[in-house]
Amino acid sequence: MEVWRAAQEEAAREHFEQMLAGLADPRRRQGVRYPLRTVVVVALMAMVCGADDAEGMQRWGEANEEWLSGFLEMPHGPPTQDVFLRVLGALDPEALRAVIQSWVELLRARLAGAPEHVAIDGKTCRGSRDRGSGKAALHMVNAWLVEANLVLGQLPTRKKSNELRAIPELVRVLDLSGALVTVDAMGTHRSVAEAIVEQGGDYLLAVKENQPTLYRDVAASFEDALDERPRALDRDPALVVERWSDTDGGHGRIEEREVYVIRDLSWLTTQERWSELSYIVMTVCRRTELSTGKESREVRYFIGSERARRMSIERIAAGIRGHWSIENQLHWVLDVGFSEDRLRHRAHHCAENMAALRQLALSLLKQEKTCRLGISNKRKLAGWDRSYLLRVLVGV
Secondary structure, X not given: OHHHHXXXXXXXXXXXXXXXXXXXXXXXXXXXXXXXHHHHHHHHHHHHOOOOOHHHHHHHHHHOHHHHOOOOOOEOEOOOHHHHHHHHHHOOHHHHHHHHHHHHHHHHHOXXXXXXXXXXXXXXXXXXXXXXXXXOOEEEEEEEEOOOOEEEEEXXXXXXXXXXXXXXHHHOOOOOOOOEEEEOHHHOOHHHHHHHHHOOOEEEEEEOOOXXXXXXXXXXXXXXXXXXXXXXXXXXXXXXXXXEEEEEEEOOEEEEEEEEEEOOXXXXXXXXXOOOEEEEEEEEEEEEEOOOOOEEEEEEEEEEEOOOOXXXXXXXXXXXXXXXXXXXXXXXXXXXXXXXXXXXXXXOXXXXXXXXXXXXXXXXXXXXXXXXXXXXXXXXXXXXXXXXXXXXXXXX
8 A cells, every 4th residue: 555655646746747847936046945846736736625725725734744745845844825825926827827738738638539619708706806906806718628627728817808808819829629619799709710710620609789780690690581471582592490409407497499500601791700600500598487487588699610520500509508517617616616706815926826726626626537526525535535636636
């Protein structure tokens, strides 16, 4: 057992050395008491084990000092709360995100060959707002690999309204070859569509009134195509419409979903403005509350490309529904499982770097499949069982 555990720790050490080799230390060499690798590794391990802030990281490090000193340099003991805050506040966020990106690419490589759906959306870290200094809350734009529950990348902004500028930047650092990329209406813009196509992916973008001409054209097309009245001789031929429907129940309600797709876009006045635009979509969702009998109806529109692969209507429907995985499996879990909204890291780059470590910790926990537990209980188990912690971090 001891030999096996020593092998685990050696594998962990080599893994950390490889991942952090290119991370530059922002501190002056004079007076440095804690190696950068030690600070970052302890911060990540503590976060996986349930420490959400710098004080928790210090306490976790103190409780595991003897074990950690076996494979990390700690000549002055584990890092203190102030050390975590200073180092994570000074560390270049772009450099840390680059390290995390390389780590994520290793995880992603295990899924090679599987069709990919990447959902892009933003989330505000509410606790990072500082009213006293007028500093806005940090807003992170995330790229989420739906099938694998994996954060592929993130980019910070200081305003939710800046998402539109951040999304193309984020897209251009991702390998999207063959992937379907979904974005909600705030990110529906020609620059976003172009960036996705340039990276080898196909887009599926929600259309709302923020694109008024496109919205009116798409809505009018479906209204005309689905008009069941007899067509006059002088009217254009009816557009071919593909149909798909599904019904399911749960949470005290029944949902009926209908998806309609038109691929003939020769009539669309704005088609040339959108890179590789190939089809338009309308979805109709009807909900019935079983307890009250109350019914509601929601109609939504989308545009999409299919250069990388032809999108069947079933694939399109799955992409539209699967987009909300980023809300349910990433944003909600960060709030509930990691208490992100209540955390008040504000100094310098601390909020950005803490957010990046949280997302890496969540991705690593999601990839560990041997224990069928929720994220909160996985974090507890990692804190209780060092072997499980190492399995989460390096897959041994």
